[in-house]
Every structure is written in structure tokens, then in C-alpha cells.
Amino acid sequence: xxxxxxxxxxxxxxxxxxxLREDVRSFLRRELAQRTPLxxxxxxxGADPSFSRKLGERGWLGMTWPRRYxxxxxxxxxxxxxxxxxxxxxxxxxxxxxxxxxxxxxxxxFGSETQRQSILPRIALGECFFCVGMSEPDVGSDLAAVRxxxxxxxxxYRVSGTKLWTTNAHLAHFMILLARTSASEKDQRHAGLSQFxxxxxxxxxxxxxxxxxxxxxxxxxxxxxxxxxxSTALLGQEGDGWxxxxxxxxxxxxxxxxxxxxxxxxxxxxxxxxxxxxxERAALAIGRLCAHLITxxxxxxxxxxxxxxxxxxxxxxxxxxxxxxxxxxxxxxIARGLTHATMSAESELAAVLAYTMLHAPSFSLRGGxxxxxxxxxxxxxxxx
Amino acid sequence: xxxxTAPLDAGEVAHLVADSASRLFQKIGLIGAPLARTQESxxxxxxxxxxxxxxAGFAFAMLREECGGVGALHTLxxxxxxxxxxxxxxxxxxxxxxxxxSEAGLQPDSGPLTFADGDLDLESDGPEWHIRGSLSxxxxxxxxDIVCVGRKSGVPHLLRIxxxxxxxxxxxxxxxxxxxxxxxxxxxxxxxxxxLPDDFRPSxxxxxxxxxxxxxxxxxxxxxxxxxxxxxxxxxxxxRPIAAFQAIQQLIAVMASQAATARVACGLxxxxxxxxxxxLAIAAAKVRIGEAASAVxxxxxxxxxxxxxxxxxxxxxLTRRLWAWRDEFGGEAEWSIELGRxxxxxxxxxxxxxxxxxxxx
Numbered sequence: 001x002x003x004x005x006x007x008x009x010x011x012x013x014x015x016x017x018x019x020l021r022e023d024v025r026s027f028l029r030r031e032l033a034q035r036t037p038l039x040x041x042x043x044x045x046g047a048d049p050s051f052s053r054k055l056g057e058r059g060w061l062g063m064t065w066p067r068r069y070x071x072x073x074x075x076x077x078x079x080x081x082x083x084x085x086x087x088x089x090x091x092x093x094x095x096x097x098x099x100x101x102x103x104x105x106x107x108x109x110f111g112s113e114t115q116r117q118s119i120l121p122r123i124a125l126g127e128c129f130f131c132v133g134m135s136e137p138d139v140g141s142d143l144a145a146v147r148x149x150x151x152x153x154x155x156x157y158r159v160s161g162t163k164l165w166t167t168n169a170h171l172a173h174f175m176i177l178l179a180r181t182s183a184s185e186k187d188q189r190h191a192g193l194s195q196f197x198x199x200x201x202x203x204x205x206x207x208x209x210x211x212x213x214x215x216x217x218x219x220x221x222x223x224x225x226x227x228x229x230x231s232t233a234l235l236g237q238e239g240d241g242w243x244x245x246x247x248x249x250x251x252x253x254x255x256x257x258x259x260x261x262x263x264x265x266x267x268x269x270x271x272x273x274x275x276x277x278x279x280e281r282a283a284l285a286i287g288r289l290c291a292h293l294i295t296x297x298x299x300x301x302x303x304x305x306x307x308x309x310x311x312x313x314x315x316x317x318x319x320x321x322x323x324x325x326x327x328x329x330x331x332x333x334i335a336r337g338l339t340h341a342t343m344s345a346e347s348e349l350a351a352v353l354a355y356t357m358l359h360a361p362s363f364s365l366r367g368g369x370x371x372x373x374x375x376x377x378x379x380x381x382x383x384x
Numbered sequence: 385x386x387x388x389t390a391p392l393d394a395g396e397v398a399h400l401v402a403d404s405a406s407r408l409f410q411k412i413g414l415i416g417a418p419l420a421r422t423q424e425s426x427x428x429x430x431x432x433x434x435x436x437x438x439x440a441g442f443a444f445a446m447l448r449e450e451c452g453g454v455g456a457l458h459t460l461x462x463x464x465x466x467x468x469x470x471x472x473x474x475x476x477x478x479x480x481x482x483x484x485x486s487e488a489g490l491q492p493d494s495g496p497l498t499f500a501d502g503d504l505d506l507e508s509d510g511p512e513w514h515i516r517g518s519l520s521x522x523x524x525x526x527x528x529d530i531v532c533v534g535r536k537s538g539v540p541h542l543l544r545i546x547x548x549x550x551x552x553x554x555x556x557x558x559x560x561x562x563x564x565x566x567x568x569x570x571x572x573x574x575x576x577x578x579x580l581p582d583d584f585r586p587s588x589x590x591x592x593x594x595x596x597x598x599x600x601x602x603x604x605x606x607x608x609x610x611x612x613x614x615x616x617x618x619x620x621x622x623x624r625p626i627a628a629f630q631a632i633q634q635l636i637a638v639m640a641s642q643a644a645t646a647r648v649a650c651g652l653x654x655x656x657x658x659x660x661x662x663x664l665a666i667a668a669a670k671v672r673i674g675e676a677a678s679a680v681x682x683x684x685x686x687x688x689x690x691x692x693x694x695x696x697x698x699x700x701x702l703t704r705r706l707w708a709w710r711d712e713f714g715g716e717a718e719w720s721i722e723l724g725r726x727x728x729x730x731x732x733x734x735x736x737x738x739x740x741x742x743x744x745x
Binding site: 003005006007008010021088089263266267270271273274278280282283284285286287288290291292293294295296297298299302316319322323371373374375377378381382383384 | 606609613616617627628630632633634636637638640641643644645647648649651652655665667668669671672675716717719720721722723724725727728729730731734735736739740742743
């Protein structure tokens with residue numbers, strides 16, 4: 001029999017789920033009324049701290065965390081509903097996205113009591129934002145090769161090195177940094193890594209923008225020039241960084257943002273198509289994409305249900321992300337074929353299509369390159 | 385236990401059903417029977433195997449519980465397992481036909497039965513009835529009574545037609561499963577006709593067939609993955625198992641993701657059956673599983689190389705069925721168009737609202 005991680009059990013919808021969905025929708029209709037389709041297409045690239053605070057007020061951040069840390073003790077399936085509605089509406093969620101999705105859960109799992117109490121409630125209020133310090137100039141897919149060094153000194157650690165592709169480092173209050181605390185041994189590359197909770201205001205941290213092909217600034221280069229971190233900055237156990245970062249990546253890969261990056265384009269495309277007589281060709285293309293979306297939603301809900309059941313759906317998350325990126329990248333290509341003749345270059349749809357096309361290459365890179373994800377699946381199947 | 389309250393394949397009932405189905409299908413399926421792999425033997429009717437299927441109660445799987453039914457989810461589990469073993473029997477057809485018979489108030493039986501998508505013209509003829517029209521590609525009609533819809537001035541009736549009524553010509557699908565064309569200009573006795581409820585939708589038989597085929601395909605896809613995995617791990621080239629090559633690993637990873645999707649889509653079809661054969665969920669399931677079938681069959685053959693391209697090797701028993709079943713009861717294009725038209729809608733709601741409404745549990 002094939003591996004168990006291919007079974008994606010179906011979990012029942014949470015009680016009150018549809019009412020929650022309606023609450024989120026009516027909130028978003030009010031809040032986002034002025035947001036243009038192009039702005040919606042930016043979705044989880046669009047940062048708006050005041051919007052993040054409003055979500056915090058409504059209890060839609062840190063939803064699954066314990067109440068004593070400012071969380072809502074809601075289920076992962078309820079959180080899934082809020083997440084997908086935010087993404088489908090093109091809400092500007094980038095300010096808090098990383099903190100809510102992965103940094104908070106990492107602190108909850110591995111952080112000290114002081115770290116949890118001082119930071120988690122602020123994330124849940126939408127007041128505290130995070131960036132992710134994993135990639136480096138020479139370290140992308142091969143994460144175990146990080147070179148940033150944290151050296152133990154009397155009063156803490158001294159950090160030197162450079163992080164790259166750090167989304168929203170310029171907006172974040174904290175970074176969870178992956179650094180090497182002892183030298184890499186030949187057979188044990190995964191040993192000697194540690195995670196740190198870094199206050200981005202610490203002296204010696206320099207942030208330089210890295211612009212993507214569209215000219216936007218999301219990414220940064222973050223340079224640590226002999227930065228002194230207090231010993232309380234250590235997150236989890238020294239030397240456990242690899243195990244912790246793998247757990248963090250599971251959160252990073254598990255959500256509906258991994259197949260909804262092009263959803264605004266699909267919604268706008270359908271809005272334009274439904275005005276006229278729908279051609280068979282258009283109906284076929286849209287129907288096929290929707291069949292993919294419908295099944296991916298169920299798979300992603302299954303991941304949420306497994307998290308709720310206390311399981312560790314790492315492989316399932318990788319599968320959803322791999323399939324999701326293929327779909328996200330197909331959507332702009334299909335949209336091109338359905339709109340070329342009827343679309344004026346100035347239309348909102350044209351703007352959304354251009355935006356999505358310019359960002360599509362990243363869909364199968366961020367959160368784990370396609371080939372890495374497929375390698376993980378192959379390992380799960382026992383092929384390596 | 386319904387799909388709403390339990391994960392697919394979980395729970396005691398599911399395990400009981402799955403265990404007994406698995407054991408039986410391993411015995412009577414073509415995958416486990418090396419000597420029965422030629423096309424000729426597939427076409428031979430195996431009455432002994434059929435009576436084992438009947439004894440297991442599977443022919444009545446989709447009926448109400450008090451009539452021997454096990455619910456939509458377990459029915460599709462049974463069909464997945466049958467698909468995985470390439471069981472050369474009209475099991476899906478009998479299950480579907482019995483469900484149609486019971487919907488119309490006719491007596492289900494142990495068959496074998498088949499059902500066909502397509503309406504016949506129906507007229508009353510004294511105390512009896514007269515049917516006219518044709519049905520094509522009717523599965524297993526050579527050995528089965530046919531259940532289908534007849535319309536009298538547009539009013540739907542369910543018909544049960546004895547197997548040798550009408551002019552017939554034998555054929556088969558590309559998997560070698562028997563398919564028959566039937567042309568009717570014949571009389572039916574009154575006990576073979578029953579009026580269907582007015583709200584019986586015209587495409588019911590097609591939706592039913594699509595949902596059942598979806599389950600068989602999900603099973604065949606999983607089995608093709610398993611077969612490919614073990615082949616890649618045992619076949620050695622260049623001094624090591626071909627599974628050690630990244631190029632092969634990446635292909636099989638794609639295959640595994642497609643197999644996972646197929647299982648999820650099969651769960652979607654089970655939910656749709658339980659929800660009055662909800663058409664859009666069935667459309668999504670058939671489209672997605674059809675696409676998965678194409679990808680999985682192609683990769684399975686690619687990884688197997690020439691070894692898998694022989695009638696001796698069992699892979700073709702799965703891939704040929706996948707190729708055939710993709711197109712039966714509506715292929716991806718047909719169902720995509722239906723799904724697309726419904727979701728593009730009339731502009732009152734946006735795509736997302738329409739989409740999330742389909743699978744609301």
C-alpha cells in the first residue's frame with residue numbers, strides 16, 4: 001500500500017464555521033471596499049500594519065494559541081477559514097503573516113516562558129511583526145550550509161553574517177535567525193545550528209533593500225556586523241536549530257497561501273468573462289482550474305484538520321505546496337489565452353495579469369523550491 | 385457513519401469493509417492472477433467470482449442501510465479496491481443499477497446488472513410498453529440486464545431491459561472491457577417500467593456513472609503508484625536501483641501527489657453522492673481524477689520503461705483502464721465546461737463565493 005501521507009483524511013467543518021466565514025466576509029467587504037483589483041492581487045505581499053491590528057482586535061491572529069498568550073484557542077480549521085477568506089479577498093496581510101504563521105508557533109513550541117509571554121500577546125494583537133532569517137547569499141535550498149555565526153561570549157552571543165531574501169525585514173520588529181553555533185562536521189551537517197530571537201533594533205544590524213523584477217521592495221539583505229545578542233535570545237536548545245527550523249518550515253508550507261497566490265486573477269478573469277456569452281473554451285479552462293482549486297482546498301483543510309488532531313502533516317503540507325505552485329503558475333498562462341483579444345491594456349484585469357505574471361516565478365521557489373519539495377516527497381516514499 | 389463525521393477510510397466499519405473487499409479482489413482481480421492477463425481471458429465471464437461478490441453483499445452497497453447498503457463512502461472504498469486489482473466484473477455497474485432501481489421503486493437484485501447514460505423513447509402499448517432508441521458503449525451488456533431512463537412525453541421512467549432485447553453489436557473499450565451498442569424497437573412488460581420522481585434530473589445516470597468511475601480510477605491510480613514504486617526499487621541499471629536516480633525520484637514524487645489528489649477527489653465524489661449526487665462536486669472529482677489518471681499512467685510507463693510495455697506485465701491492466709475510464713460518463717473537457725459555466729455564473733456572486741458554496745459541509 002502507498003504511504004499513509006497520501007490519504008489526506010477528510011475532517012468535518014468546525015461548528016460555526018460558516019458563520020465565522022460570513023463574519024470575515026462582511027468585515028472584509030467593509031474594510032477593503034476601496035481596494036483596487038491590482039492591490040488585491042498583492043495580497044500577502046501587501047503590508048498594512050493598521051489592517052493587521054484590526055484583525056488582532058477581532059481575534060483573527062494567533063487564533064489557535066492558548067489564551068494565556070493572547071491566543072483564541074480556536075481550532076486550526078477555523079483558522080483555515082479566516083486565512084483563505086483573507087487571501088481570496090486580497091487583504092493586505094503581509095505585515096503580520098510570518099509572525100502569525102510560523103514565528104509565533106515556533107516560539108510557542110520552543111521558546112522560553114519569558115519569550116512567549118513577552119511576544120506572543122503582541123503578535124496576537126497585530127502589533128509585533130516578524131521576518132524569517134534562513135536564506136543567505138550562498139545558502140538557498142541547502143539550508144544546512146548557513147554560514148552566519150553566533151559565537152558564545154560572556155554575556156550572550158556575537159553574531160556575524162548575512163541573510164538574504166528576507167521578506168519585510170524593514171517592517172519587522174523581530175527575526176527568528178538560523179545561525180551556526182558550532183562548526184559543521186562532515187557527517188553531521190545538521191548539527192551545530194541554533195535559532196535566535198533577534199530584536200531588529202539591535203546595534204550592528206544593517207538592512208538593505210533587494211528589489212524584485214517588478215521594482216517592488218519586499219526582500220532585503222540583512223547584515224549582522226558583530227551583533228551582540230543577550231543569552232536570553234537563544235530560542236530553544238543550542239544545537240537544535242535544524243530540528244526547530246524543519247518544524248517551522250512545516251508551518252510555512254501548510255497554508256492556503258500556497259495555492260491561492262493567483263486567486264485575484266481568477267476572480268477578476270471570471271468577473272470579465274461573465275458579462276458576455278461565455279465561450280466553451282473559457283468555460284472549459286475555468287472549470288478545469290476550479291476542479292484543481294476545489295481539491296486543493298480539501299487537501300489544505302485536511303492539513304489543518306491533522307494539525308488540530310495533533311498530528312505532524314509535514315509531507316501533506318509539502319504535497320499541497322507543490323501542487324499549489326503548479327496551479328498558481330498555470331493561472332496567468334491560461335488567463336493570457338482567454339483575454340488577449342478583448343482586453344484593453346489599461347484595464348484592471350490587464351494590470352492584475354501583469355502583476356501575477358511578474359511574480360509567478362517566485363511561487364515555486366519561496367517556502368522550498370519545487371525540486372526540493374519533490375525530493376522530500378521521494379524521501380517520504382522511501383526512494384532516498 | 386457518514387463522510388461528515390469520519391475521515392475517509394477510518395473507523396471500524398471502513399476497515400471491515402475494506403478488509404473483506406481487499407481479500408476478495410486480490411483473489412478475483414486480474415492483478416493477482418498472472419495467468420488471466422490476456423485480453424481473451426478478461427472477456428470470459430467468471431460466474432464463480434461474481435457469486436463471491438454477491439455473497440459479500442457488494443451488489444447492494446449503495447442502497448439504504450436496511451436494504452444492505454453501506455453508505456456512499458464505503459461504496460466508493462469498495463470500488464477503489466476493485467479498481468486497484470482490475471476486477472473484471474460489472475461491480476460498479478451493478479451497484480449503480482441497483483441504486484437506480486430502488487430510486488424508482490423497482491426491486492434491486494444480485495444481477496449482474498448494468499446501467500447506461502442516455503434516454504430511450506417510451507410509449508404505452510396497452511398494458512405493456514414500447515421502447516425505441518439506442519444506447520452506445522453500454523458496459524457489460526453482453527451478460528447484464530440494462531437499467532436506463534425512458535421518457536414518455538418528457539416524463540422520466542426507469543426501465544429494466546433484458547439483456548438480449550434489441551439489435552446489438554459487441555465491442556470493447558481500450559481496456560478490453562466489454563462495451564455493447566444496443567438499438568431498441570421493442571416491448572417491455574409493465575413490471576419492467578416505473579415512473580421516476582418528477583425532480584429526477586436528466587443527467588442523473590451520467591453523474592452516478594462519473595462518481596463510480598472516479599472511485600475505480602482512484603484505486604487504479606494508487607495501484608499504479610505502488611507498482612511503480614516497487615519496480616523502481618527493484619530494477620537495477622548502471623549498478624543501482626533506478627529509484628536512486630533523482631530524475632526518477634522527481635517523476636515518482638509528481639505521481640504520488642497526483643495519487644493523493646485522486647484520493648481526495650474520490651472523497652469529494654462520496655460526499656456528492658451522499659448529497660443527492662451534487663453535480664458540481666462530481667464534475668470537479670471526475671475532472672481532477674481524469675487529469676491525475678493521465679499523469680499517473682504516463683509516468684508509470686515512463687518509469688517502467690520497456691518492461692512495462694508488455695502484455696505479460698500487469699501495468700497495462702491499470703493504465704488501459706485509466707485511459708478508458710477517463711472518458712466514460714463524461715471526460716474532463718465535458719465536465720470542465722459544465723463546472724466552468726456554473727461557477728462563472730451570472731455575475732451575482734464572485735467566483736470565490738460560488739466555489740466555496742459547492743463543498744460547504
